[in-house]
Amino acid sequence: MKILVTGSSGFIGNILSQYLEHKHSIIRHGRQGVIASADNLCRVNINNNSNWEQCLQNVNAIVHLAAVAHNKSNDPDYINEVNVKGTINLAQQAVKMGVKRFVFISSIGVLGNDTNNAKPFDEHSNVLPHSEYAQSKLDAENALLKIAEETDLEVIIIRPVLVYGKGAPGNFDKLASLVNKVPILPFALCDNKRSFISVDNLADFISVCLEHPKAKNEVFCISDGVDVSIKEFTNEIAKGLHTGLLQVPIPNYIFNLIGKITSRKAQIDQLIGDLQVNTNKAKTLLDWTPPFTMADTLSRLTRKI
The missing domain is CATH 3.40.50.720 (NAD(P)-binding Rossmann-like Domain)
Structure with a gap:
C-alpha cells in the first residue's frame, strides 16, 4: 500500500x-x-x-x-x-x-x-x-x-x-523535564485516573x-x-530516565488553592483531575x-x- x-x-x-x-x-x-x-x-x-x-x-x-x-x-x-x-x-x-x-x-x-x-x-x-x-x-x-x-x-x-x-512535545515534555530536574514531587496523595x-x-x-x-x-x-494517577505516571517516567524520585504528600485542596491564586486552575486540573x-x-x-x-x-x- x-x-x-x-x-x-x-x-x-x-x-x-x-x-x-x-x-x-x-x-x-x-x-x-x-x-x-x-x-x-x-x-x-x-x-x-x-x-x-x-x-x-x-x-x-x-x-x-x-x-x-x-x-x-x-x-x-x-x-x-x-x-x-x-x-x-x-x-x-x-x-x-x-x-x-x-x-x-x-x-x-x-x-x-x-x-x-x-x-x-x-x-x-x-x-x-x-x-x-x-x-x-x-x-x-x-x-x-x-x-x-x-x-x-x-x-x-x-x-x-x-x-x-x-521526543514528545507539550505537556509530556514539561513533565519529563520536571522529573529529570527535580528529585522530589508533591503527588504522593494524588489518586486521580488519567488515560x-x-x-x-x-x-x-x-x-x-x-x-x-x-x-x-x-x-x-x-x-x-490502563489508567494511571499523576503519581504513577511520574514514577514510570523516573524509571525510564533511570533517576530517583521521592513523592511527598500534599493534599489536593492545596493544589486547587494554588490554581485559584495563580489563575492556573486548568493546568492544575490536567495534573490532578480525571480524564x-x-x-x-x-x-x-x-x-x-x-x-x-x-x-x-x-x-x-x-x-x-
Missing part, C-alpha cells in the same frame, strides 16, 4: 512513518530540512488552496496528522484555515485522485478536558470542545464524515488522549485502521487501556489490543530531555 503521511516531520508522524515503512511505501509530508530523503518527500503548505496532485499520485491511503496545535497559534482564523479548510481541501483532492482511505488524527479534546467523575469518554459522549484547536478538530471531523457519505472515500476518525514517548497513549500504541492502532475493513467510516477514542477513555470499541470491532506497555515506551527515555 502507498500511504501519504502528513506532518511526518513531527513527533508522531516521524515514528508512525518509520513504523509503517516496514510494510508499506510511505510518502512523507513535512518541513524541508527535517526529512532528508527526496524521493518520498511531499512539501505542501496546508490551506484551502493547496495543490496535492503530485503528492497523491497512486496513493491508496492518507494519514492526516499535520495541524496547527493550540499552543502554536492564538489566531482562530489561521487555525481554521489549516485544520479545517486545509483538511477538507486535502480530502476533496484525495477523492479526485482515487484515494481509498483517509485516517484523520483528531483529539480527545473534542469531548472536553476532563471527565468530572462521570463515566469515561467514549464514542457516544457528547462533544464539548474546550479550545479553538479542539473546535477545529471537531469541525474537520464533521466535514470528513460528510465527504464519506457523499463519496467513496473511507474515513476513520481517531481521538487519542495525551500521547507520550521520547494516556504511547506513541508506539498509537502508531500500531493507525496501522490497523489503514487496513481493517470494519474501521471504515468509524470514530475511535483511543488510549493504552478516562473507554477503548472497548477498538478492542471489540477491530480486535485491537495495545501491544506496548508504558514501561516499553518510557524505557527509551534518556536524561537528555
Whole structure:
C-alpha cells in the first residue's frame, strides 16, 4: 500500500512513518530540512488552496496528522484555515485522485478536558470542545464524515488522549523535564485516573485502521487501556530516565488553592483531575489490543530531555 503521511516531520508522524515503512511505501509530508530523503518527500503548505496532485499520485491511503496545535497559534482564523479548510481541501483532492482511505488524527479534546467523575469518554459522549484547536478538530471531523457519505472515500476518525514517548512535545515534555530536574514531587496523595497513549500504541492502532475493513467510516477514542494517577505516571517516567524520585504528600485542596491564586486552575486540573477513555470499541470491532506497555515506551527515555 502507498500511504501519504502528513506532518511526518513531527513527533508522531516521524515514528508512525518509520513504523509503517516496514510494510508499506510511505510518502512523507513535512518541513524541508527535517526529512532528508527526496524521493518520498511531499512539501505542501496546508490551506484551502493547496495543490496535492503530485503528492497523491497512486496513493491508496492518507494519514492526516499535520495541524496547527493550540499552543502554536492564538489566531482562530489561521487555525481554521489549516485544520479545517486545509483538511477538507486535502480530502476533496484525495477523492479526485482515487484515494481509498483517509485516517484523520483528531483529539480527545473534542469531548472536553476532563471527565468530572462521570463515566469515561467514549464514542457516544457528547462533544464539548474546550479550545479553538479542539473546535477545529471537531469541525474537520464533521466535514470528513460528510465527504464519506457523499463519496467513496473511507474515513476513520481517531481521538487519542495525551500521547507520550521520547521526543514528545507539550505537556509530556514539561513533565519529563520536571522529573529529570527535580528529585522530589508533591503527588504522593494524588489518586486521580488519567488515560494516556504511547506513541508506539498509537502508531500500531493507525496501522490497523489503514487496513481493517470494519474501521471504515468509524470514530475511535483511543488510549493504552490502563489508567494511571499523576503519581504513577511520574514514577514510570523516573524509571525510564533511570533517576530517583521521592513523592511527598500534599493534599489536593492545596493544589486547587494554588490554581485559584495563580489563575492556573486548568493546568492544575490536567495534573490532578480525571480524564478516562473507554477503548472497548477498538478492542471489540477491530480486535485491537495495545501491544506496548508504558514501561516499553518510557524505557527509551534518556536524561537528555
